[in-house]
Amino acid sequence: MAGNCNNSILLITGPPGIGKTTLVRQLCKELIESHKIVCRGFYTNEIRNSSRQRIGFDVVTVNNDRKATLARSEVNHRGPYVGKYAVFVKKFEDLVLPLLRIREAPQLLVLDEIGKMELKSKKFESAVYACLDARITILATIPFELRQPIPLVEKLKSLCQNKIVVVTKENRNQLPYEILENILNIIQRT
Known part of the structure; x- marks a missing residue:
């Protein structure tokens, strides 16, 4: 299962709040608008209340046409939790799973983020493995x-052709240019 070395995957990591989603949004905007690359996938946005306290997360499609609740800091929820956050697996799956259909593969599949909340969905996890087996650029x-x-x-980290980029305060302004070039090279090879 997903063991071949021909996958074209670029991973972005860094501490919470460092700007990973902002970076991914910038990259997608540039790829879509300037390079006419077909991108599909989702971003995970923090939701804050009027006091600027984080109260949850939404997932939003790359083209910003749809969104769904991923998690909220609620007490009356029968589903799974990650820390204080209730995870709304069905809402997440309804939005995200159609984006991962292999037969309609985009030039670039965007998955922001593959973390504990998202992986409460076993269907999502299986769909990501299927994308790895299909050698989709991610x-x-x-x-x-x-x-x-x-x-x-x-x-994902162990696959041979992975590149893992760590976002820091020092490098986050330069990274869009470096990563953009890397993504374009990967897409040209596939």
């Missing part, structure tokens, strides 16, 4: 440091 964000490894994240 740009994904992954958690920075984990107390317990996540098998899918470890698999």
Whole structure:
């Protein structure tokens, strides 16, 4: 399962709040508008209340035409939790799974993020493995440091042609140019 070395995957990681999603949004905008690359996938946005406290996360399609609730800090939820956040697996799957259909593969599949909340969906996890087997070009964000490894994240990190970019305050302004060139090279090879 997903063991071949021909996958074209670029992983972005870094501490929470460092700008991973902002970077991915910038890259997608440039790829779509200036290079006419077909991108499909999703971003994960933080949701904050009027006091600027984080209360959850939404997933939004790359073209910003649809969004769904991923998680909220609610107490009356019967589904799974990650920390204080109730994870709305069905809403997440309804939005994201159609984006991962292999037969309609884009030039670039964007997965922001592959983390604990998203992986509460076993269907999502299976769909990502299927994309790996299909050798689809993937740009994904992954958690920075984990107390317990996540098998899918470890698999992504271990594939031979992966490039893992760590976003820091020092490099985040230069990264869009470097990563853009890397993505364009990967797409040209496929």
